[in-house]
Amino acid sequence: MFLEPKPRSPLYSKVMLRVRFAPSPTGFLHVGSARTFIFNWLYARHNGGTVVLRLDDTDVERNTDASVNSIFDGLRWLDLGWDEEYKQSERLALHRQIADAIFQKGLAYRDFTPAHTGDSEKSGANQTWLFNPGMRELSRAESDRRAAAGESFALRFRVPRGTGEQVRFTDAVYGEQIKSAADIEDFALLRSDGMPTYHLASCADDIDLRISHIIRGQDHLSNTYKHVLIFEGAGAKPPQFAHLPLLVAPDGSKLSKRRHGPVVSVTTYRDAGFLPEAFINFLCLLGWSPKDDREKMTRQELIDAFSLEGINRANAVINFKENLKEPAATLPATSPDETFDSKAVWLNAEHIRGLSIDDLSVRLLPIVHGAGFPIAPEKMHAITPLIRERIKLLRDVLTAADFFFVDDDQLPPYDPAELIPQKGDAAMALKVLTRAREVLAQTEFKHDPLDQALRAAAQAMGVKAGQMFQPIRVAVCGRKNAPPLFETLQVLGREITLARIDQAIEKLEGCASASPKSPLSS
RNA sequence: GGCGCUAUCGUCUAGGGGUUAGGACGGAAGAUUCUCAAUCUUCAAACCCGGGUUCGAUUCCCGGUAGCGCUACCA
Numbered sequence: 001m002f003l004e005p006k007p008r009s010p011l012y013s014k015v016m017l018r019v020r021f022a023p024s025p026t027g028f029l030h031v032g033s034a035r036t037f038i039f040n041w042l043y044a045r046h047n048g049g050t051v052v053l054r055l056d057d058t059d060v061e062r063n064t065d066a067s068v069n070s071i072f073d074g075l076r077w078l079d080l081g082w083d084e085e086y087k088q089s090e091r092l093a094l095h096r097q098i099a100d101a102i103f104q105k106g107l108a109y110r111d112f113t114p115a116h117t118g119d120s121e122k123s124g125a126n127q128t129w130l131f132n133p134g135m136r137e138l139s140r141a142e143s144d145r146r147a148a149a150g151e152s153f154a155l156r157f158r159v160p161r162g163t164g165e166q167v168r169f170t171d172a173v174y175g176e177q178i179k180s181a182a183d184i185e186d187f188a189l190l191r192s193d194g195m196p197t198y199h200l201a202s203c204a205d206d207i208d209l210r211i212s213h214i215i216r217g218q219d220h221l222s223n224t225y226k227h228v229l230i231f232e233g234a235g236a237k238p239p240q241f242a243h244l245p246l247l248v249a250p251d252g253s254k255l256s257k258r259r260h261g262p263v264v265s266v267t268t269y270r271d272a273g274f275l276p277e278a279f280i281n282f283l284c285l286l287g288w289s290p291k292d293d294r295e296k297m298t299r300q301e302l303i304d305a306f307s308l309e310g311i312n313r314a315n316a317v318i319n320f321k322e323n324l325k326e327p328a329a330t331l332p333a334t335s336p337d338e339t340f341d342s343k344a345v346w347l348n349a350e351h352i353r354g355l356s357i358d359d360l361s362v363r364l365l366p367i368v369h370g371a372g373f374p375i376a377p378e379k380m381h382a383i384t385p386l387i388r389e390r391i392k393l394l395r396d397v398l399t400a401a402d403f404f405f406v407d408d409d410q411l412p413p414y415d416p417a418e419l420i421p422q423k424g425d426a427a428m429a430l431k432v433l434t435r436a437r438e439v440l441a442q443t444e445f446k447h448d449p450l451d452q453a454l455r456a457a458a459q460a461m462g463v464k465a466g467q468m469f470q471p472i473r474v475a476v477c478g479r480k481n482a483p484p485l486f487e488t489l490q491v492l493g494r495e496i497t498l499a500r501i502d503q504a505i506e507k508l509e510g511c512a513s514a515s516p517k518s519p520l521s522s
Numbered sequence: 523g524g525c526g527c528u529a530u531c532g533u534c535u536a537g538g539g540g541u542u543a544g545g546a547c548g549g550a551a552g553a554u555u556c557u558c559a560a561u562c563u564u565c566a567a568a569c570c571c572g573g574g575u576u577c578g579a580u581u582c583c584c585g586g587u588a589g590c591g592c593u594a595c596c597a
Contacts, residue, residue, distance in 0.1 A: 022597095062597085129593075129594095188595050191595035192595055193595080197597090199597090218591070221527065222525075243527090246590070248589090250532095254590080291535095291537095293544080314527090314589095315528075317534080342548050343534060346547055349560095387559090390559045391559090400558095400559090465556060473556075481558040481559080483558080484559095485556060485557085
């Protein structure tokens with residue numbers, strides 16, 4: 001409809017398109033990683049490919065189970081699924097095998113220089129570092145002798161040093177990329193404890209898993225030259241690369257749990273009441289565009305529209321407010337809409353409005369139950385249409401429909417002055433409520449009869465309809481801003497309505513005796 | 523420091539040698555309504571700077587600036 005269907009040649013379907021999402025379990029699943037996963041997933045689904053999930057857990061020092069759980073929690077919530085799953089730590093033999101193959105070809109060498117502590121970035125990073133002196137030139141015999149003697153070493157890639165030597169690849173997003181080999185250092189393949197580095201493990205697995213397209217964050221763009229070297233060194237054809245612009249904080253800095261707090265964690269969005277489809281929709285619009293003016297898109301529309309050509313090259317700001325830094329645990333309690341990017345919230349509201357009553361009420365129920373209100377599904381179903389256009393996040397149900405959940409006498413306290421209608425006074429409020437009580441005692445609790453009876457009563461008393469409705473609204477809802485009155489009364493039922501009007505009348509009488517002056521008595 | 527990537531309203535973006543530079547969120551004002559919300563209308567708001575190419579650059583090229591990334595036996 002919006003885009004021409006993608007032509008599929010018979011040949012095309014034979015191409016094994018395989019993408020991978022390879023998070024390292026060293027922190028929580030953050031929004032940037034989620035977006036990378038989503039883009040990979042969309043690309044695969046658009047083209048009929050396979051999605052591989054691979055835990056890049058070679059950094060034993062920093063891996064945590066909590067992180068693994070966070071990643072799976074977040075991915076499961078997204079509800080997109082994946083086709084194959086691997087753990088990098090279980091594939092060490094493969095990594096070493098490929099490292100050895102590269103070494104045997106003479107494309108890597110042992111570096112016996114003791115590991116230097118990475119902390120001293122000052123001294124080292126200011127100079128152009130290419131390789132540790134002496135190690136590159138070590139003869140194979142000498143190298144073997146020292147290794148056999150038990151000397152520990154790192155294995156380094158022997159980056160070509162011929163003049164004019166270049167490494168190149170074509171990025172699907174950033175285009176032709178060329179770098180002089182003279183600017184690439186002899187990076188490590190194996191650490192001195194024999195463990196593979198990220199570069200080696202990642203490429204070895206990509207080769208073995210036959211990954212055809214690597215779609216990942218732009219922070220890897222410069223690393224890609226090394227990866228091309230590894231692929232070629234291992235005798236494999238490098239896959240197609242596509243680097244994604246980074247998601248950054250409002251101040252332009254990279255997203256960090258420490259600096260920006262829970263707003264960067266995917267589960268925060270889940271807990272705040274985002275719909276996964278809305279969250280996905282939002283993330284897709286950061287750094288990618290369907291090139292038409294669509295904003296709200298369903299999962300299927302995203303699949304149909306997605307292409308690497310639509311990806312932007314500049315970093316995208318995720319415009320959250322940096323107001324909630326410390327307490328991750330208390331966030332849902334405070335959870336102001338204003339914490340999140342306004343477009344994310346708006347999109348969520350759009351998606352909520354697009355849900356059927358059945359669907360929305362089923363999603364709302366656990367939240368209401370979780371807050372300690374044992375509401376029956378049928379009742380939730382009746383309440384849902386009254387709040388569907390009034391909530392932006394699912395959790396808003398707790399504030400938007402609170403008066404439906406509590407018992408008749410458990411309404412949160414409100415100021416009796418709220419009961420006084422526009423251009424009226426306490427006496428009018430009292431009069432109106434008293435009359436309303438009589439009318440409501442004998443009117444059928446359905447929208448139309450309630451509407452007619454209350455309007456008629458207002459007219460008979462010579463007050464405006466609004467002056468009659470407002471006191472009733474405050475009496476039953478406990479506040480001025482609430483869903484439409486008649487629908488609300490219908491769901492609440494006669495018993496609770498009358499009880500709450502009685503309570504309101506009591507409040508008013510209490511006030512009247514306290515302040516005897518009532519200027520308007522008519 | 524070295525190498526690289528990027529630059530359109532506050533934010534996400536469309537566009538592209540000649541346009542009133544389009545849309546969306548957010549903001550402001552108004553309409554509607556029993557309040558709120560939703561909806562509708564209107565308004566404010568942008569091509570980083572300097573050169574060049576050109577009849578004409580926001581668009582192409584170069585430089586500057588700024589931001590970001592990489593520069594680890596982290597990923």
